[in-house]
Amino acid sequence: MLRSADEIIHLTGVSHAEALLSVLEEIQAHSSPAAADRKQRVSQRAAVAWLTADQVADRLDGTLRHTNQRLAAAGLQQRNEDDDWQLTKAGLDWGVALPLCSRGERRQQILWDPAVVALLEGEG
Numbered sequence: 001m002l003r004s005a006d007e008i009i010h011l012t013g014v015s016h017a018e019a020l021l022s023v024l025e026e027i028q029a030h031s032s033p034a035a036a037d038r039k040q041r042v043s044q045r046a047a048v049a050w051l052t053a054d055q056v057a058d059r060l061d062g063t064l065r066h067t068n069q070r071l072a073a074a075g076l077q078q079r080n081e082d083d084d085w086q087l088t089k090a091g092l093d094w095g096v097a098l099p100l101c102s103r104g105e106r107r108q109q110i111l112w113d114p115a116v117v118a119l120l121e122g123e124g
Helices: 002-012 016-029 033-044 053-059 064-073 115-123
Strands: 077-079 085-087 095-102 105-112
Touching: 016 095, 053 064, 053 105, 053 115, 064 077, 064 085, 064 115, 085 095, 085 105
Parallel strands: none
Antiparallel strands: 077 085, 095 105
């Protein structure tokens, strides 16, 4: 998988996150019909400049903790058994989860569609 992402980076010059997302979409598209549906939704937003939760918090003039609570209250994310945030079914329409590996830990990073800021502002 990483080799495919490296090839995409080399050939197109896209960011590492975008290359990994592309490879993950390809894997998911071949694994289940639901994944193919999600791939289509994500592909429709391929030009979106995804935001980290910190960036969402900055745009809302709030703290990261409060922003994560707002995302959870909106039903877009929830805590898993490891106490990490994960996307809910509804959250799949607003964000993508990318794998992160550092210091032997396997986690994920959620990136959000900038439109989620307007959604959260509307729930204010």
